[in-house]
Amino acid sequence: SSELTQDPAVSVALGQTVRITCQGDSLRSYYATWYQQKPGQAPILVIYAKDNRPSGIPDRFSGSSSGNTASLTITGAQAEDEADYYCYSRDSSGDHMVFGGGTKLTVL
């Protein structure tokens, strides 16, 4: 099991808002990064340093953090947002990196 805990699956109706969460003790000290991965493709960076979006990532993606929980919010989910989402940060020792187990997002 990962030191960063994610819900295995989440669903959202087209156009609605969804929040994907990542929990872990290390998140009190280290910001989470979020990746989107579609089948057969390499992961794509969507959020870094808590709430920063790389160029080319739609502004419907946003990040936040509170206590031991980081969140990725998609406001107005689109069909193309259906994918696996992974959080990434330091482990609880602070010495190594770790991914969350991933959340499969289904857009209904």
Added chain:
Amino acid sequence: QVQLQQWGAGLLKPSETLSLTCAVYGGSFSGYYWSWIRQPPGKGLEWIGEINHSGRTNYNLSLKSRVTMSLDTSKNQFSLKLTSVTAADTAVYYCARGIRGVVIIHYYYYMDVWGRGTTVTVSS
């Protein structure tokens, strides 16, 4: 625009050594953490480790005894070796460029550029 191109053997027998190389094109080699990540079929991402431009390494503890990362700054390349592979090492292996920084009191780490992945199968 920075690109990572990776290559290596895709089919190994148990007990052999996995060897992958990743070349960095279009960007500086220094100041970054050059990382390896893998993904077994149907499973999540696993961080293998990283090496910085000075050659300092940091490995996943579960793989540390079998992993070696190195770099060749003259060629802008970095490499991964994983010894004594088993079927459990079957995965897509990715190389990536890592960045880290700090905002007030919180540190952040992310990988912004990824290779396309190399499928490695371990089978007798």
